[in-house]
């Protein structure tokens with residue numbers, strides 16, 4: 226069996242495609258460098274990540290695939306799932322041999338990549354639904370998230386378009402970075418010392434000394450509304466959990482105590 | 484200024500508004516604008532939360548006031564009810580909307596009101612709020628405005644320039660039932676404003692052909708609601724009305740609201756221990772068939788089957804009545820034909836149509852693609868035709884509908900349907 230190993234980056238994966246064609250072979254497996262190797266390998270090749278080769282493969286893909294298919298590949302990568310690399314690698318190799326197969330869902334690799342991309346897209350929608358801002362004294366609206374996948378880059382344009390007249394910060398506590406919008410453009414931010422931030426990473430709550438004066442009242446109003454709008458004769462907690470999974474609740478105002 | 488008092492008012496007015504089931508923020512795409520806050524997204528809109536009853540919370544659904552001079556029997560806010568009444572001030576309502584929106588709690592506002600003094604007076608105040616939101620608060624998010632029956636054409640025309648969607652609820656599909664329960668109303672009072680909105684939309688379309696920047700008039704069209712289970716209307720009555728309404732170009736959604744016994748003392752109404760949720764769900768499924776699956780009303784309900792089968796989804800019920808339409812060949816059938824197969828939705832049909840261009844599909848491929856075969860397998864043929872090597876295909880025509888039916892109805896579905904039929908017995912005499 227031929228096995229390639231790579232450094233876990235997108236560039237690494239694309240470089241692996243480059244070498245598979247350079248060596249005129251189709252490795253059975255593409256593994257992460259830290260992964261355990263299978264028992265019987267005839268040949269193990271450690272792919273040296275090379276930006277230029279990766280770029281050439283990407284450009285080649287762009288020539289063969291539709292914009293939509295290219296986007297799905299990028300989106301699938303944001304899943305950060307280890308199990309993506311093998312089918313994605315095979316899918317890309319197949320595109321260079323067979324052309325645009327992006328809509329052939331009977332192909333297991335196309336299907337796997339598409340399904341992973343769908344999961345990511347589903348979660349970015351959930352962020353658009355469930356993000357709750359609090360207003361700080363200085364007028365900045367802040368929220369903390371911890372999504373399963375790295376969806377933050379996918380939702381920025383939505384929030385920039387929607388809240389263009391208010392400064393905001395969306396911070397991913399799991400991946401330790403966020404995006405800040407100050408009225409002009411969006412910048413990526415990280416904190417040198419995360420322990421010093423004026424909000425709680427566990428529940429997303431802004432510290433009282435920086436919270437704007439009427440924010441508590443607004444949060445209470447929202448919780449009151451949330452309770453009042455429910456029709457008790459129609460209780461359906463199962464549907465609620467299905468559409469709004471519990472793992473998102475910890476940052477949601479209506480599910481927090483005042 | 485928002486205060487603790489606002490909280491109590493908001494509670495009362497949300498409770499009063501919640502039986503209007505329309506919630507969606509769909510039907511219009513409008514990106515953000517310089518100097519304004521908000522946008523509207525396409526597709527089905529965004530649900531920002533889900534209440535404990537599982538319903539989507541997309542818009543701030545609230546009444547300006549729940550005082551009402553009318554006495555509609557099915558309504559919690561009717562004049563003769565002894566409930567807490569409240570009125571939000573115009574500024575309170577605007578402030579809550581803006582503050583909620585800026586915190587990403589909501590997609591926008593769904594505003595309605597009880598009728599106070601007279602329809603025009605009420606409509607004027609509603610119009611003032613949506614005007615303020617757009618021009619003063621520079622609000623560019625979603626606004627759904629309930630129109631007050633009997634309000635003047637001028638007011639409707641003005642409100643429509645600010646609202647994304649407007650609605651007038653029919654509530655009761657047959658006029659004689661409506662008159663019985665809502666003496667101040669008749670169909671005319673509902674259809675008249677609907678027609679005015681429709682006219683506004685059409686004129687606006689014409690206008691925008693010539694002036695691209697003419698302001699849009701209710702770009703997300705109108706919607707309406709019918710109460711289910713408060714009167715003796717059959718599903719055929721209801722769906723016939725829906726289909727007629729969908730025939731109007733501006734009608735986007737008809738909602739069905741399982742009647743919640745709010746006014747148990749009124750002998751014109753049935754006392755239901757539970758709202759008829761199964762029936763409501765079947766109606767939504769039938770509505771879905773009308774809008775996206777190219778079904779006609781007569782195919783779903785007819786004289787003989789005037790009510791939907793509570794134990795079966797309406798597409799399956801249709802298929803069981805029409806064995807001659809099957810089996811459908813997955814590899815050659817038209818998209819519309821695929822949509823008629825029980826268990827195949829628009830997504831599955833789309834996957835099939837795309838993938839079969841590359842290779843002939845087998846049932847194994849379908850399963851891998853995530854197509855649920857539980858129902859579908861009795862209604863399709865795939866690549867693997869009967870041969871001595873494979874199992875003979877047992878489909879609807881081999882099994883016959885009457886033997887297939889029990890295989891496809893789950894125990895729990897049957898139980899829920901039976902329970903709901905039981906509830907119907909509580910219909911009081913003299914309801915006709």
Ligand code: SF4
Pocket residue numbers: 551552553554555558559560561562596597598
């Ligand atoms: S007019 Fe509207 S608010 Fe008033 S009683 Fe009738 S349905 Fe209720």
